[in-house]
Amino acid sequence: MPIQLKQKIMNPDLDRLQPYPFQKLANLFSSVTPNPALRPISLHIGEPKHATPRFISDALSANLAGLSNYPTTAGSDALRGSIASWLAQRYDLPALDAKSQVLPVNGSREALFAFAQAVIDRTCDNPTVICPNPFYQIYEGAALIAGARPYFLNTLSEDNYALNFDQLPQEVWQRTQLIYVCSPGNPTGRVIELAEWKTLFDLADRYGFIIAADECYSEIYFDTPPLGALQAAQHLGRSDYRNLVSFFSLSKRSNVPGMRSGFVAGDAKVIEKFTLYRTYHGCAMNPAVQAASTVAWQDEAHVAENRRLYTEKFSQVISILKPVLPVALPDASFYLWLRVPIVDTRFAQYLHRDYNVTVLPGSFLARDAHGVNPGENFIRIALVAELSETIEAAQRIAEFIRKLD
Secondary structure: OOOOOOOOOOOHHHHHOOOOHHHHHHHHOOOOOOOOOOOOEEOOOOOOOOOOOHHHHHHHHHOHHHHHOOOOOOOOHHHHHHHHHHHHHHHOOOOOOOOOOEEEEOOHHHHHHHHHHHHOOOOOOOOEEEEEEOOOOHHHHHHHHOOOEEEEEEOOHHHOOOOOHHHOOHHHHHHEEEEEEEOOOOOOOOOOOHHHHHHHHHHHHHHOOEEEEEOOOOOOEOOOOOOOHHHHHHHOOOOOOOOEEEEEEHHHHHOOHHHOOEEEEEOHHHHHHHHHHHHHHOOOOOHHHHHHHHHHHOOOHHHHHHHHHHHHHHHHHHHHHOOOOOOOOOOEOOEEEEEOOOOHHHHHHHHHHHHOEEOEEHHHHOOOEOOEOOOOOEEEEEOOOOHHHHHHHHHHHHHHHHHHO
């Protein structure tokens, strides 16, 4: 008789992960044939399409000799120094300790996910991670794989997407170990205000949880630079950044999503433990990427030009959509978060079918929580394509809505 081999069981937490929004979108479109008379235009994914600055790619190629060496988890002194200098200049901060308060990471997504694995104490009863809702799905996945329960904090249009902490009961805060916040927000583009930061810091002190501040869209704004988490902490007398770690990325700021480069900064005690975790995880940044990242953080001219391109697109798109949809300029980021006149999934499906434009249903970016899915009947549009293509997409969307009416 053949020997029966017992199959090993995988981590059961993997079965708790939901399909990613773009997988849901592919399933939604599986029975749809887009209009072949129109070229496809994709506005559903937040992938920057502006050209990578030449000086960054030059620095990358000029330092390929570094591939012959193992990089350290902490990264080079030059990279950490350029990051610390950028933070001080951008947010008017006292100089951070580049060795203890700054850590390079392979893009904010990787670090946001790994952070929960380092923070969550599985020995506690029902450890909880709070996520904004709607949200970046990495937060939920990170919580689940860390053995924690995600608990959702709804951000609603009627509250101007503010963080209303009162909606969560005390027993949730008592078991909370980590909270993810995003400012400027994905998908709303809203910037967290100083009063909200104060409330959140007070809660962190009272209940002992850690704050992960996702700030990957911080450099895409229109007039006033967004208030940062570290900056808010300084304003409120928290110069040690206790319980706070901020996450930054070059992907959106410098149009290098394929380089996978970012950093975390904040509470030195937390970063020390996160560095230990990453040493075992094998998360050291490629030496050539470190060199290119160093020069990227030292230059602001290309970032200003990037903002100019986005500002022009927002101006054009809003003027096209305003007659048919309630639309306004967000605080920052490159997204429009729009309420639509029909169910969001049908809107996306019919728009794709009839006008060959792809947008993301808002309900795919949210969960049912406290009796509502705050993404329902919204869509997210990423204004990442070049100007003429973005304008053409907006014109098609406007025509589609007029025909719906």
